[in-house]
Amino acid sequence: MKNKANEQNKTPAYMQISKPANLVISLLFIILALISVIPTAFCFIISLSSETSIAQNGYRFIPSEWSLDAYVFLWEQRSTIGNAFLVSFFITVVGTGIGLILNTSLAYAISRNGYKLKKALTIFIIIPMLFQGGMVSSYMINTQMLGLKNSIWSLILPLAVSTWYIMILNTFFRTSVPDSLIESAKIDGASQLVIFARIVLPISLPVLATIGLFLTFLYWNDWFQAMLYINSKHQDLYPLQYVLVSIQNNIDFISQNPNLSGYVDTSNIPSETARMAIVMVIVLPIACAYPFFQRYFVSGLTVGAVKG
Amino acid sequence: MPAKDAAIKKKPASRKKKLFTRDDGELTLLSLPTIIWFVLFSYLPMFGIVIAFKNYRMIPGEGFLSSLIQSDWVGFKNFRFMFLTADAWIMVRNTLLYNFAFIVIEMFLPVTLAILMSQLISDRLRKISQTAMFLPHFLSWVVVAYFVFSFLSYDKGIANQILISLGTEPVNWYAEGKYWPYILVFLNTWKTVGYSMVIYLASIAGIDHSFYEAAVIDGATKWQQARSVTLPQLKPVIVILLILAMGRIFNSDFGLFYQATRASGQITDYRQTIDTYVYTALMKLNNIGFSSAASALQSVVGCVMITLANFVVRKIDPDSSLF
Numbered sequence: 001m002k003n004k005a006n007e008q009n010k011t012p013a014y015m016q017i018s019k020p021a022n023l024v025i026s027l028l029f030i031i032l033a034l035i036s037v038i039p040t041a042f043c044f045i046i047s048l049s050s051e052t053s054i055a056q057n058g059y060r061f062i063p064s065e066w067s068l069d070a071y072v073f074l075w076e077q078r079s080t081i082g083n084a085f086l087v088s089f090f091i092t093v094v095g096t097g098i099g100l101i102l103n104t105s106l107a108y109a110i111s112r113n114g115y116k117l118k119k120a121l122t123i124f125i126i127i128p129m130l131f132q133g134g135m136v137s138s139y140m141i142n143t144q145m146l147g148l149k150n151s152i153w154s155l156i157l158p159l160a161v162s163t164w165y166i167m168i169l170n171t172f173f174r175t176s177v178p179d180s181l182i183e184s185a186k187i188d189g190a191s192q193l194v195i196f197a198r199i200v201l202p203i204s205l206p207v208l209a210t211i212g213l214f215l216t217f218l219y220w221n222d223w224f225q226a227m228l229y230i231n232s233k234h235q236d237l238y239p240l241q242y243v244l245v246s247i248q249n250n251i252d253f254i255s256q257n258p259n260l261s262g263y264v265d266t267s268n269i270p271s272e273t274a275r276m277a278i279v280m281v282i283v284l285p286i287a288c289a290y291p292f293f294q295r296y297f298v299s300g301l302t303v304g305a306v307k308g
Numbered sequence: 309m310p311a312k313d314a315a316i317k318k319k320p321a322s323r324k325k326k327l328f329t330r331d332d333g334e335l336t337l338l339s340l341p342t343i344i345w346f347v348l349f350s351y352l353p354m355f356g357i358v359i360a361f362k363n364y365r366m367i368p369g370e371g372f373l374s375s376l377i378q379s380d381w382v383g384f385k386n387f388r389f390m391f392l393t394a395d396a397w398i399m400v401r402n403t404l405l406y407n408f409a410f411i412v413i414e415m416f417l418p419v420t421l422a423i424l425m426s427q428l429i430s431d432r433l434r435k436i437s438q439t440a441m442f443l444p445h446f447l448s449w450v451v452v453a454y455f456v457f458s459f460l461s462y463d464k465g466i467a468n469q470i471l472i473s474l475g476t477e478p479v480n481w482y483a484e485g486k487y488w489p490y491i492l493v494f495l496n497t498w499k500t501v502g503y504s505m506v507i508y509l510a511s512i513a514g515i516d517h518s519f520y521e522a523a524v525i526d527g528a529t530k531w532q533q534a535r536s537v538t539l540p541q542l543k544p545v546i547v548i549l550l551i552l553a554m555g556r557i558f559n560s561d562f563g564l565f566y567q568a569t570r571a572s573g574q575i576t577d578y579r580q581t582i583d584t585y586v587y588t589a590l591m592k593l594n595n596i597g598f599s600s601a602a603s604a605l606q607s608v609v610g611c612v613m614i615t616l617a618n619f620v621v622r623k624i625d626p627d628s629s630l631f
Contacts, residue, residue, distance in 0.1 A: 015520060022429045029425060029433065033440035038504060040443065040454035042466075046458060058464035106342035109335040116332045123396060126631045128346065131611040133353020135586050136596065136602035140359060141352045144372035151539055163344050193336035221448035224562065228591070244450050245567070252570060272464075279454045283447065289441050290446050298506055 012291070027083075039282055047071070047276035049108065054272055070273035074281070080235075081243070088220060088239040088282075091155045095219040096212055097158040103211060107169035108196050113179075120235075129163045130190065139228055152237055154229035159218060165211050172207040210296045247275060293297050316610050322523050360386055360604035364488040364596050386601035395585065401604070406565075407557045415550055417622050418501055419542060423506035423534050438509070441502030449563025452499065456491075485578035492579070495568055496561070504549070508542060515541045555617030558582060558609045559606055583608050 017025070046054070049063035056066060074081050110121050115187050133141075138158070147155035177200055185195045201208065217242065223241035230237045238246065250269055270278070360381040370378075390396045427436045444452070459466050460481040468478035481487060519537045528536065560581035569579040571588075582602055589599035622629040 015524060016429055017427045024428065025428055026433055029428065029437040033437040034439045036443050042458055043455055054464060058469055059458050059466060060506055092353040102342045102345055108341040112335060113330065113446060115335050117327060125346065128350035130608055130614055131354060133356050134607045136600040136603040137356025137359055138353040138592055139590065140372060141356050146348060158349055159340060189372060192331060193338060196338060217446055223450045225450060241448055241450050244454065248570065270317050276454065279451055283451055286446050287443065294442060
C-alpha cells in the first residue's frame with residue numbers, strides 16, 4: 001500500500017489535470033466530505049445546546065445558549081446509562097474475543113493442505129452463505145431450543161462467526177504462513193494446537209487486526225439482537241444502541257396515544273439534548289478511532305474482493 | 309517447480325492409507341467449536357424453515373421440537389393467505405424497486421467519484437475527504453435515525469426551519485409517504501458511497517501506470533484516459549459487485565427501512581420491505597404463519613438468486629466467484 005501511495009506522489013506534472021479542473025473536483029470533494037460529517041457535528045452541537053434554546057428556536061447549528069446539562073444528566077443517570085455502556089463494552093470485548101477464536105481456528109484448519117476434512121468443511125461453511133433459515137426460524141430456535149431469550153449471550157453468540165471472515169482469514173493463512181515453518185515445528189514434536197497458538201497467530205497480526213476491527217464495530221453498533229431477544233423486563237441487559245431505540249419507542253408510543261400518557265412514566269424519558277448526548281457517547285469513540293484503523297478495513301476489503 | 313508439485317500431490321496419496329492421522333485429529337479438534345456454532349446457528353434454522361408449511365402453535369408444557377412435530381402440515385396455505393393481503397405485494401414491490409434504485413446508483417456514482425478523486429492533485433485533500441466520506445459506514449442506523457430526526461422533526465428540524473424561512477408551510481415528514489422514496493435512496497447512498505468508493509480507489513491504485521503514460525504519449529485527454537484505460541480496468545470489479553448485488557435483490561437493510569423511518573405507520577406503504585414485514589408480523593402481530601412464510605420465501609429466492617449470480621460471475625471471471 002505504501003509503495004503505491006509513493007508512486008502516486010510522483011505523478012509527473014504532464015499527467016496532472018489542469019488547475020481549473022482540479023479546483024472544481026476539489027470543491028466537489030470538500031462538499032461531499034462536509035455532507036458526510038455535518039450530521040455528526042450537528043448532533044454534537046444539539047447535545048451541547050441548552051433545553052430552553054431548543055424549545056424556543058428548534059435545532060440550530062449555532063444555539064442561542066450553550067450548556068453541558070445533557071452530559072451532567074447522563075452522569076447523574078450513570079446507574080442506567082453507565083450500565084448500558086458496560087453492556088455495550090462487554091459484548092464488544094467478549095464478542096470480538098470469541099469471534100476471533102472461532103473464526104481463526106476453523107480458517108486455519110481448512111488452510112492446511114493435507115487436512116482430510118478440508119474440502120468437506122469448506123462446503124460446510126459455504127452452504128450457509130447461500131441458504132439461510134431466516135429471521136423467524138432463527139428466532140424460534142434461539143429462544144425456544146437454545147434458551148437465549150433475555151440472555152446476554154443472545155447479543156454475542158449469533159453474530160460471532162461469518163463465512164466471509166473465515167474466507168479472508170483462510171486466504172491469509174494460505175498465502176502468508178510458510179509451510180516450511182509449520183513442517184519444522186511439527187518435526188520438533190509440536191501439536192497443531194501449539195503451532196496454531198504459538199506460531200500462526202503471532203505472525204498473522206495484520207489479518208487478526210482486520211477481522212478484530214470488523215467484529216468490534218459490528219458488536220458496538222448492534223441493536224438488532226437486543227431488539228429481538230431482550231424484552232422490556234430486562235432493561236439491565238440493554239446495550240447503548242438499544243437504549244436509544246427504546247427511548248424512541250416510548251416517545252412514539254406517547255405521541256400516538258396521548259390519552260394514555262398518564263399511564264406511562266415520562267419522568268425517565270431523557271430530554272432532547274440528553275438523547276443526543278447518548279448518541280455522542282456511542283459515536284465519539286468511533287469517530288475518534290476509525291481514522292487510525294481505516295487502512296485495515298481497506299486491506300480487508302481488497303483481500304476479500306480478490307479472493308486470493 | 310514440477311518436482312515440488314509432484315511431492316505435494318504424493319503426500320495426501322500416501323496418507324490415504326491411514327484413515328485419520330494425528331494431524332487430522334488435532335485440526336478437527338481445533339475446528340470443532342466453530343463446527344458446533346454452524347450447526348446451532350446456521351443449520352438448525354435451515355430446518356426450522358418447515359415452520360412456514362405448518363400451522364405452528366406452541367403446545368403448553370412441551371418444547372419447541374415436539375410442538376413443531378405435533379403441529380399440522382398445511383402445505384402452502386400460509387403463502388396463499390399472505391398473498392391475498394395487499395401488504396404482501398407492497399413489500400415485494402418496495403424491496404425490488406428500492407434495490408433497483410440502489411443498484412443503479414451503486415453502479416455509477418462510486419466509480420465516477422473514485423476516478424475523480426484519483427485525479428486530485430492535493431494528496432492531503434484526497435486523504436481527508438476519503439476519511440470523511442468513510443465515516444457514515446461506521447455509524448449504526450439507530451444513530452443515523454437520530455441524525456435524520458434532527459433534520460426532519462416537525463417542530464424543531466432544520467428542514468422545516470428552512471421551509472418556514474422561505475415562507476412555505478412546514479411538512480410533517482414522518483406522515484408524508486411521497487417524500488420517503490427520495491429520502492431513503494439519499495440515506496442509503498449517503499451511508500454506502502464512501503465505502504464503495506474506497507474499493508474502487510484501491511483498484512485504481514493497482515492499475516499499471518505505464519498504461520497512462522502510453523495513453524498520454526498518444527495524446528489522450530483525461531476524459532479519454534478515464535474511458536479507455538481506467539474503466540476497462542475496473543470493469544471486472546464493477547460487474548462482480550453488480551451481480552452480487554443482484555443476488556441480494558430480495559434482501560433489504562432492516563435498519564434503513566425500520567429505524568430511519570421510525571417505523572411510522574402513516575408511511576408504511578412507502579417503507580415496508582420483506583425484512584420489516586417479517587419482523588413486524590413476528591414480534592408485533594405474533595402472526596407466525598405470515599412471518600414464517602415471508603421469511604421462507606426470502607430464503608428460497610435469495611438462494612436461487614445468489615446461486616445464479618455466482619454462476620454468471622464464474623462464467624465471466626472464475627477467480628471472483630464465491631464458490
